[in-house]
Amino acid sequence: MGIARVLIVGSGGREHALAWACLRDAPELSVIVAPGNGGTAGIAENIAVDVIDAQAVARLAAEREVDLVIIGPDAAAAAGVADACDARGIPVFGPTAAAARIESSKTFAKRVMEAAGIPTARWCAGDAADRTRLSGFIAELGGACVVKADGLALGKGVMVCADVAEAERALDECFGELRFGDAGRQVVVEELLTGPEVSVFGLSDGRRVRTLVPARDHKRIFDGDRGPNTGGMGAVAPPPDTAPDALLGEVSRTVLDPCIATLREQGTPFVGCLYAGLMLTPDGVRVLEFNARFGDPETQVVLPLLDESLLDIVTACVRGEVSAGVARARPGAAVGVVAAAAGYPGDVRRGDAITGTDALDDDVLCFHAGTARDAGGTLRTAGGRVLCVTAIGPDVEAARARAYGNLARVHFDGLQARSDIGRPVAAGARS
Ligand code: AMP
Numbered sequence: 001m002g003i004a005r006v007l008i009v010g011s012g013g014r015e016h017a018l019a020w021a022c023l024r025d026a027p028e029l030s031v032i033v034a035p036g037n038g039g040t041a042g043i044a045e046n047i048a049v050d051v052i053d054a055q056a057v058a059r060l061a062a063e064r065e066v067d068l069v070i071i072g073p074d075a076a077a078a079a080g081v082a083d084a085c086d087a088r089g090i091p092v093f094g095p096t097a098a099a100a101r102i103e104s105s106k107t108f109a110k111r112v113m114e115a116a117g118i119p120t121a122r123w124c125a126g127d128a129a130d131r132t133r134l135s136g137f138i139a140e141l142g143g144a145c146v147v148k149a150d151g152l153a154l155g156k157g158v159m160v161c162a163d164v165a166e167a168e169r170a171l172d173e174c175f176g177e178l179r180f181g182d183a184g185r186q187v188v189v190e191e192l193l194t195g196p197e198v199s200v201f202g203l204s205d206g207r208r209v210r211t212l213v214p215a216r217d218h219k220r221i222f223d224g225d226r227g228p229n230t231g232g233m234g235a236v237a238p239p240p241d242t243a244p245d246a247l248l249g250e251v252s253r254t255v256l257d258p259c260i261a262t263l264r265e266q267g268t269p270f271v272g273c274l275y276a277g278l279m280l281t282p283d284g285v286r287v288l289e290f291n292a293r294f295g296d297p298e299t300q301v302v303l304p305l306l307d308e309s310l311l312d313i314v315t316a317c318v319r320g321e322v323s324a325g326v327a328r329a330r331p332g333a334a335v336g337v338v339a340a341a342a343g344y345p346g347d348v349r350r351g352d353a354i355t356g357t358d359a360l361d362d363d364v365l366c367f368h369a370g371t372a373r374d375a376g377g378t379l380r381t382a383g384g385r386v387l388c389v390t391a392i393g394p395d396v397e398a399a400r401a402r403a404y405g406n407l408a409r410v411h412f413d414g415l416q417a418r419s420d421i422g423r424p425v426a427a428g429a430r431s
């Protein structure tokens, strides 16, 4: 059966990029994005829905008789959107809530990594009752460690600690002050690793994995990787300091394939995008985290480089017949620069008028995230990360120059953007 109607769940730049890629592959496709944003409204139909109301999403998919649901956000996967679609017989790309625990519980992910022999940081997990054991492990590491809230904490539940006092304070914040609410009642303490970071997406049918070009996001708000963490201020693919083919071969063999095999053996097969967050340490590749979805903003640079049909790969995954290997990528590189609203990543201002998005070069992409059209049709800011301008070039420097040259045409009051997206990450630049 052909795919005529697709429902994409979510409202960010990632979902705009997914919708764009599906329509690139199949221009006649009917695409619904729920709830979508000001950008998806221009290429698809937006329908309001609460993405963590699994039954409401599945009902919408049934009512609109879609042939395929693609889940964007982790919260939707963790809330059981795939389970609700499965129950109605609706094909869905995205893991069940049980398989999505690879992202929604860091302890679960560590246990899977241990069972599968996947290279990762040494670790110790526990709750307030295990404080003595956790403190013992911190002392054993000499205090240099990372304390992670076990559950989903909007990407903010990771505390990098330089010494014992900082690490103990991090435990106090999790257990005493409940800084991350229930998500932090259980923690994972990890050995502190160093090295550049890379994200790899593996699209899986539960058995086999097809990998996409590696990417890197830039999480800090300011140039030189300084200031507070954000949802991601931009991304580059492939990262300039990696050898993509060698990396993908190693990551498939040592990380993605064993993870998918172990999840299947445990009775929770994973169908969807398995995202490996990796650190290239002096001792080799180590997994920092798994996510159960496409990354944002990495998707906004990975999909423009994909030289195969995303829709075909995703459909093959859902049917249990994806072919393993590396998906073909266009030569060259892609750089995506995020324009964020005033105040981001703190309290953001909304409602500023956005101009210039229609003045970009034809082959430069503008993926919307926090945008909405007002009653008069004016595009306005409606969230922290407002949009991402993505350009492709023969190399990273060329792609960078085009992305920034085009971003300069976009305006709204308070626009914040980094000027160094795609540049190699400065060693030790953290504050
Ligand atoms: P996570 O959400 O687990 O990927 O962690 C968020 C960020 O924290 C990562 O992108 C890294 O920059 C940092 N991080 C996580 N785990 C470690 C680790 N074991 N050593 C050093 N940095 C880490």
Ligand code: GLY
Pocket (backbone or CB within 6 Å): 155, 217, 231, 232, 291, 294, 295, 296, 297, 298
């Ligand atoms: N770019 C990081 C994430 O999607 O989690």
